[in-house]
Amino acid sequence: MTQLEFAKKGTISPALKKVAREESLHPDELVALVARGQVVIPFNSNHPRLRPLGIGRKLRTKVNVNIGTSRDFPGLEEELKKVDVSLRYGADTIMDLSTGGDLKKIRKTILHKVPIPLGTVPVYEAAIEAIEKRGSILAMTVDDLFAVIEAQAREGIDFITVHCGLTSKAIQRLKSQGRVADVVSRGGAFHLAWILHNQKENPLYENFDRLLEIARAHDITLSLGDGLRPGSILDATDRPQVEELLTLGELVKRAREQNVQVIVEGPGHIPLDQVEMNVKLQKRICHDAPFYVLGPLVTDIGAGYDHIVAAIGGAIAAAAGADFLCYVTPAEHLGLPSVDDVREGLIASRIAGHAADIVKGVPGALDRDLKLSQARKKLDWDKQKALAIDPHKFEDIRKKRKSKTEACSMCGEFCAMRLVSEFLNSHGGPDAVRC
Amino acid sequence: MTQLEFAKKGTISPALKKVAREESLHPDELVALVARGQVVIPFNSNHPRLRPLGIGRKLRTKVNVNIGTSRDFPGLEEELKKVDVSLRYGADTIMDLSTGGDLKKIRKTILHKVPIPLGTVPVYEAAIEAIEKRGSILAMTVDDLFAVIEAQAREGIDFITVHCGLTSKAIQRLKSQGRVADVVSRGGAFHLAWILHNQKENPLYENFDRLLEIARAHDITLSLGDGLRPGSILDATDRPQVEELLTLGELVKRAREQNVQVIVEGPGHIPLDQVEMNVKLQKRICHDAPFYVLGPLVTDIGAGYDHIVAAIGGAIAAAAGADFLCYVTPAEHLGLPSVDDVREGLIASRIAGHAADIVKGVPGALDRDLKLSQARKKLDWDKQKALAIDPHKFEDIRKKRKSKTEACSMCGEFCAMRLVSEFLNSHGGPDAVRC
Numbered sequence: 121m122t123q124l125e126f127a128k129k130g131t132i133s134p135a136l137k138k139v140a141r142e143e144s145l146h147p148d149e150l151v152a153l154v155a156r157g158q159v160v161i162p163f164n165s166n167h168p169r170l171r172p173l174g175i176g177r178k179l180r181t182k183v184n185v186n187i188g189t190s191r192d193f194p195g196l197e198e199e200l201k202k203v204d205v206s207l208r209y210g211a212d213t214i215m216d217l218s219t220g221g222d223l224k225k226i227r228k229t230i231l232h233k234v235p236i237p238l239g240t241v242p243v244y245e246a247a248i249e250a251i252e253k254r255g256s257i258l259a260m261t262v263d264d265l266f267a268v269i270e271a272q273a274r275e276g277i278d279f280i281t282v283h284c285g286l287t288s289k290a291i292q293r294l295k296s297q298g299r300v301a302d303v304v305s306r307g308g309a310f311h312l313a314w315i316l317h318n319q320k321e322n323p324l325y326e327n328f329d330r331l332l333e334i335a336r337a338h339d340i341t342l343s344l345g346d347g348l349r350p351g352s353i354l355d356a357t358d359r360p361q362v363e364e365l366l367t368l369g370e371l372v373k374r375a376r377e378q379n380v381q382v383i384v385e386g387p388g389h390i391p392l393d394q395v396e397m398n399v400k401l402q403k404r405i406c407h408d409a410p411f412y413v414l415g416p417l418v419t420d421i422g423a424g425y426d427h428i429v430a431a432i433g434g435a436i437a438a439a440a441g442a443d444f445l446c447y448v449t450p451a452e453h454l455g456l457p458s459v460d461d462v463r464e465g466l467i468a469s470r471i472a473g474h475a476a477d478i479v480k481g482v483p484g485a486l487d488r489d490l491k492l493s494q495a496r497k498k499l500d501w502d503k504q505k506a507l508a509i510d511p512h513k514f515e516d517i518r519k520k521r522k523s524k525t526e527a528c529s530m531c532g533e534f535c536a537m538r539l540v541s542e543f544l545n546s547h548g549g550p551d552a553v554r555c
Numbered sequence: 556m557t558q559l560e561f562a563k564k565g566t567i568s569p570a571l572k573k574v575a576r577e578e579s580l581h582p583d584e585l586v587a588l589v590a591r592g593q594v595v596i597p598f599n600s601n602h603p604r605l606r607p608l609g610i611g612r613k614l615r616t617k618v619n620v621n622i623g624t625s626r627d628f629p630g631l632e633e634e635l636k637k638v639d640v641s642l643r644y645g646a647d648t649i650m651d652l653s654t655g656g657d658l659k660k661i662r663k664t665i666l667h668k669v670p671i672p673l674g675t676v677p678v679y680e681a682a683i684e685a686i687e688k689r690g691s692i693l694a695m696t697v698d699d700l701f702a703v704i705e706a707q708a709r710e711g712i713d714f715i716t717v718h719c720g721l722t723s724k725a726i727q728r729l730k731s732q733g734r735v736a737d738v739v740s741r742g743g744a745f746h747l748a749w750i751l752h753n754q755k756e757n758p759l760y761e762n763f764d765r766l767l768e769i770a771r772a773h774d775i776t777l778s779l780g781d782g783l784r785p786g787s788i789l790d791a792t793d794r795p796q797v798e799e800l801l802t803l804g805e806l807v808k809r810a811r812e813q814n815v816q817v818i819v820e821g822p823g824h825i826p827l828d829q830v831e832m833n834v835k836l837q838k839r840i841c842h843d844a845p846f847y848v849l850g851p852l853v854t855d856i857g858a859g860y861d862h863i864v865a866a867i868g869g870a871i872a873a874a875a876g877a878d879f880l881c882y883v884t885p886a887e888h889l890g891l892p893s894v895d896d897v898r899e900g901l902i903a904s905r906i907a908g909h910a911a912d913i914v915k916g917v918p919g920a921l922d923r924d925l926k927l928s929q930a931r932k933k934l935d936w937d938k939q940k941a942l943a944i945d946p947h948k949f950e951d952i953r954k955k956r957k958s959k960t961e962a963c964s965m966c967g968e969f970c971a972m973r974l975v976s977e978f979l980n981s982h983g984g985p986d987a988v989r990c
Binding site: 450467474492496510521 | 655748913
């Protein structure tokens with residue numbers, strides 16, 4: 121039984137119970153959200169020592185970290201360091217997007233290392249196998265693709281990106297649109313090439329019921345990919361993007377009917393004034409399915425700092441209702457991220473999620489800001505550090521730029537907090553202003 | 556004559572002409588904006604080799620960099636490096652907030668080095684002089700404060716922060732409010748202490764006409780400070796903040812009547828869903844005066860990454876109409892920023908400003924994204940680098956994470972751009988998918 125099936129029957133599964141406790145929600149409320157598909161709990165029983173996690177409405181905004189080798193950087197060791205950093209700095213989920221080295225070994229090693237939901241994009245492995253076995257991505261068969269999906273589901277992968285909505289019709293929309301950046305999704309590009317070359321419909325769309333059978337059997341959550349997401353803000357919210365979204369909306373309904381948990385992926389490069397609208401459009405078209413956004417990136421010129429660009433878009437998106445943020449690193453558009461890039465990207469996304477959770481009214485979010493600000497007023501640096509988004513960075517900067525006073529080295533004796541708290545409360549305290 | 560006086564008479568000054576050219580605006584349109592006070596051109600004729608700059612409606616969002624010594628880090632040399640970095644990475648204005656070392660020498664050196672508007676907070680120098688001469692900030696006289704303001708105006712300072720709105724009444728509002736973080740503005744704290752100790756009204760409010768005389772004589776732009784800006788998101792948009800804003804609105808009107816250019820400073824720590832409202836409130840209450848925001852910071856827990864927190868708030872604020880962003884560095888709340896912190900903070904704010912300019916429709920903003928995305932599609936790395944927000948960082952990451960292919964090391968042979976452009980256009984191109 122999938123978590124959705126349990127919930128539809130009103131059964132509070134052990135996983136749901138844990139999620140409810142973690143999110144300070146009553147299990148009865150959570151079970152209703154899961155039953156309606158507004159919340160998913162990606163939870164493959166073959167994933168050892170997995171801690172259950174909820175994604176969706178009324179829950180804390182979650183952050184995913186993409187790791188994985190490439191052909192230029194195929195080493196497993198660096199990726200395992202990225203896993204460590206991800207776990208230490210609070211990633212909620214990880215996706216292994218490896219395309220270099222021994223894919224099966226890498227995935228298995230990561231799966232056994234992480235107690236948080238692990239996602240993949242199976243078409244990567246299928247495409248690489250097709251090159252190896254048949255000489256080209258284009259020669260991949262439908263069975264090849266489904267064999268990979270089924271194998272990964274059996275292994276214990278918790279959620280998979282499947283580009284089911286990139287149909288022939290969507291490609292026609294793409295052609296008639298005339299985009300600045302065409303297609304920037306790697307999986308999307310594979311599907312597009314395959315469809316055009318073979319003159320066949322998208323195999324994941326045509327065989328969606330087959331996909332649902334596998335997903336249901338292993339309770340693997342489908343993350344409906346947006347292969348046509350805009351790769352330039354000039355392409356945002358255009359006809360191909362929305363065409364694909366309409367298809368995903370249909371597929372959400374079909375998945376839920378088969379008790380398969382489903383979320384929807386979203387853009388991408390979106391100018392600031394279209395971010396909220398994109399979230400509302402997705403929620404409406406996709407029957408309030410949890411929304412998993414990549415960024416959004418509110419400008420195309422930020423390479424080197426795209427974690428900041430994505431934090432801007434991600435905060436706005438999450439405040440508008442997006443449930444799940446895929447992090448973006450400073451190396452985006454430039455290369456495979458380093459371990460440091462992973463940390464920077466993760467923290468930036470967590471800031472975005474937290475800023476949104478405050479205004480979403482997520483239990484406990486604002487309370488942390490309150491406690492930190494109270495500690496700040498008291499110049500209690502240890503407590504501030506403990507509550508800061510990254511206590512290590514907090515400590516590093518404090519050490520490098522330390523003050524001779526109890527305040528910080530920006531204001532020192534002229535610290536406003538110190539001056540005012542003595543003054544406002546005592547109406548005396550000239551000690552503070554003598555210096 | 557001030558720029559406002561020229562504009563009211565319909566005279567297109569040489570400075571205004573240059574600003575119009577830079578902003579791709581017709582001088583007739585700009586002169587009307589300046590005449591109404593919706594745009595200011597901080598331009599003190601005693602500032603050598605100053606390039607005129609406009610701030611306000613219809614113009615590119617501007618970014619200010621705060622530099623300056625503290626008692627813990629009084630060295631001029633490091634501050635001059637910060638100036639270099641600020642100029643190289645595109646700061647529009649600089650504020651010298653020095654409180655350590657030889658203040659006059661530091662300010663003079665910076666003034667002669669920067670061809671962009673330079674701002675200060677004169678009460679810092681006045682307060683430090685009062686400590687030296689009279690033993691306490693509290694013993695500062697009204698004449699002491701005005702002497703400093705006049706001297707700085709004569710030197711060539713282009714704009715000054717003056718906390719005129721922190722009145723006795725505002726302090727009453729503060730007391731009755733009961734804040735989490737009381738006062739976090741250093742200048743605000745000085746004024747509050749002085750007012751409470753001396754049982755007198757704020758000297759800059761009481762003697763506002765005297766301030767206007769000096770400002771008018773030297774065309775120094777007044778930046779009406781928000782001494783009661785919230786220092787925790789839990790204090791955002793509260794009664795003391797709005798009380799001060801109401802006073803600033805009155806003073807904007809009085810300044811303009813005396814042909815003094817004026818802008819208004821704003822928060823501070825503001826939750827995401829109150830940012831737009833704050834901008835609209837300021838614009839309405841302050842007669843559409845240019846709005847200069849510090850951040851806003853959308854969470855209190857980001858120390859170490861407050862440049863990212865501020866980029867989120869700054870982008871939203873600027874998109875809603877804020878005209879001028881004061882940068883925030885990673886060292887905010889922790890210490891005086893290093894040279895690297897200055898660069899990081901500046902770039903983050905420039906990203907925020909640019910993301911907003913795209914949706915504000917600022918001429919040329921979107922065009923840069925278009926050109927970069929076109930270069931990205933062609934895998935033209937040199938052109939991408941030239942158009943990126945920080946070409947040096949772009950190059951650094953590229954070098955560290957280089958690919959053996961013409962694409963980047965994330966996807967290499969599987970680059971979606973490469974795959975799709977060959978495919979979508981030629982319907983063939985199996986070269987791209989053979990690998």
